[in-house]
Amino acid sequence: MRSLLRYLLKNYAFVLFLLLEGAALALVFNHNSYQKSKYLNSSNRITGNIYQTYNSVVDYxxxxxxxxxxxxxxxxxxxxxxxxxxxxxxxxxxxxxxxxxxxxxxxxxxxxxxxxxxxxxxxxxxxxxxxxxxxxxxxxxxxxxxxxxxxxxxxxxxxxxxxxxxxxxxxxxxxxxxxxxxxxxxxxxxxxxxxxxxxxxxxxxxxxxxxxxxxxxxxxxxxxxxxxxxxxxxxxxxxxxxxxxxxxxxxxxxxxxxxxxxxxxxxxxxxxxxxxxxxxx
Structure with a gap:
């Protein structure tokens, strides 16, 4: 736990950047239908590709x-x-x-x-x-x-x-x-x-x-x-x-x-x- 706290204190600027970046992306996707739809389509495509690759191996x-x-x-x-x-x-x-x-x-x-x-x-x-x-x-x-x-x-x-x-x-x-x-x-x-x-x-x-x-x-x-x-x-x-x-x-x-x-x-x-x-x- 102490090691984790030391790491967070040492890199607080980077951690804060990640949190703010995540919050900004969440606001963009939740309040803009175009970006939200593009994100969902990309997510579905990635998940579908993973399933399809797995099934290709199983089918063999x-x-x-x-x-x-x-x-x-x-x-x-x-x-x-x-x-x-x-x-x-x-x-x-x-x-x-x-x-x-x-x-x-x-x-x-x-x-x-x-x-x-x-x-x-x-x-x-x-x-x-x-x-x-x-x-x-x-x-x-x-x-x-x-x-x-x-x-x-x-x-x-x-x-x-x-x-x-x-x-x-x-x-x-x-x-x-x-x-x-x-x-x-x-x-x-x-x-x-x-x-x-x-x-x-x-x-x-x-x-x-x-x-x-x-x-x-x-x-x-x-x-x-x-x-x-x-x-x-x-x-x-x-x-x-x-x-x-x-x-x-x-x-x-x-x-x-x-x-x-x-x-x-x-x-x-x-x-x-x-x-x-x-x-x-």
Whole structure:
């Protein structure tokens, strides 16, 4: 402690300079939006570069698994294109547009370079950003199922909210019956989530598929979420308690597809009109 005090007294001018310089920079960034945005973009870029370098090293030792995942991604994308458009998919395309009478989806290939699974509120980082067409509120999927939704973007990177986040729920459908409810992760096990609001009269069984309902502009209908693991009928309740085995392995995420619903602005514009209409409330 004495040595530290002697050092501070000896170099007080330099220490004072550092403190004043730090205070000045803080004032500049907090009160000038341009400098603040440049600082945040630089910070995001540096962090993203660190994650990307680390993942490049890790990927070298997992090439077989990554190749398998990429094959699954391509198969899933080809099936989506063929089912919706009737036109065979182009194998080497990184961006695929799927058109139907109701909506147009654009799939942008990306890679997860940071991911968490053991927190109450889990997020992931993508190696693509605004310059690649990534925007907030776009869904993220793999060939096995849903991953999450984009929340923040910089020029070259994006951060997303994982399915493994107890603050988020997903509109999900029991494929066999067409009944829909909400999928919620309770923060316990990264392999399972709970499905609510499925009425007791619905015929359900372990192994039944749970898919996206299409009732939001984030995911198209029919993207795999998981299968029913088990369920119970609570006394005095009108709905099942359903545990869903998630189809996505959140501990082995690598390459993903980001979904852009190109009709979303038009849909949101109409929904906002209804929301603001006093006669509709």
């Amino acid at each position: 030792f997992h090439l077989n698994r990554i190749n398998k995942e990429l094959s699954e991604e391509n198969a899933w994308l080809r099936s989506r294109v063929e089912n919706i458009t009737g036109v065979p998919a182009i194998n080497d395309s990184l961006v695929v547009t799927l058109e139907s009478a109701d909506s147009t989806y654009r799939f942008i290939s990306a890679k997860i370079i940071n991911n968490s699974v053991n927190k109450p509120f889990n997020y992931f980082t993508l190696n693509k950003g605004r310059n690649n067409g990534i925007k907030p509120d776009q869904g993220v999927v793999t060939g096995k199922g849903i991953v999450g939704v984009v929340t923040h973007v910089s020029d070259s990177y994006a951060v997303g909210l994982s399915v493994l986040n107890s603050r988020w729920s997903i509109s999900a459908m029991h494929k066999k019956s067409g009944n829909y409810g909400s999928l919620i992760w309770r923060g316990n096990d990264y392999r399972t989530a709970d499905l609510t609001e499925i009425p007791l009269h619905v015929d359900i069984s372990p192994g039944d598929s749970i898919i996206t309902s299409g009732y939001s502009s984030v995911f198209p209908e029919g993207v795999m979420i998981g299968t029913i693991q088990d369920f119970s009928r609570p006394d005095g309740e009108n709905y099942f308690n359903i545990s869903v085995q998630l189809s996505t392995d959140f501990k082995a995420l690598s390459y993903v597809e980001v979904i852009e619903n190109q009709d979303k602005p038009e849909i949101k514009e109409l929904e906002n009109i209804i929301r603001d209409d006093p006669m509709a409330n």
